[in-house]
Amino acid sequence: MTQADIDQLTYKINGALIEVHKIMGPGLLESVYQKCLEEEFRLRGIEFVSQMKVAISYKGKELFCDFFCDFLIEDCIVIEIKSVSEFSDIHRAQILNYINLMKKPKGILVNFNVKNIMHQGHETYVNDYYRRLY
Numbered sequence: 001m002t003q004a005d006i007d008q009l010t011y012k013i014n015g016a017l018i019e020v021h022k023i024m025g026p027g028l029l030e031s032v033y034q035k036c037l038e039e040e041f042r043l044r045g046i047e048f049v050s051q052m053k054v055a056i057s058y059k060g061k062e063l064f065c066d067f068f069c070d071f072l073i074e075d076c077i078v079i080e081i082k083s084v085s086e087f088s089d090i091h092r093a094q095i096l097n098y099i100n101l102m103k104k105p106k107g108i109l110v111n112f113n114v115k116n117i118m119h120q121g122h123e124t125y126v127n128d129y130y131r132r133l134y
Contacts, residue, residue: 021117105130
């Protein structure tokens with residue numbers, strides 16, 4: 001996968017996020033947006049794993065804690081959804097930890113509790129795995 005492939009997939013994901021927000025609006029529980037996004041991704045032919053358990057490595061051993069990323073899209077983009085008044089540093093740390101622990105190149109943090117999801121409720125993060133792609 002190249003950076004261009006990931007960017008094109010991001011565009012498709014953003015379309016799904018906008019559609020769910022347009023139909024459902026702000027202020028619902030995260031679980032509602034989770035189910036709606038699952039359906040929207042299916043409708044758009046976007047492959048995903050929902051509520052994926054995230055492992056950590058400790059002294060060479062893989063351990064499973066209570067880490068679950070909301071979505072892993074096509075094995076390369078992690079999406080973490082929120083329905084909060086505003087993002088906090090802990091939300092940003094969460095998405096960064098997930099993409100680094102899972103060795104994925106990109107993460108998208110989404111807050112559905114806003115008027116405009118792309119301007120107020122959307123942050124994208126890349127790491128060294130993304131930078132190594134061409």
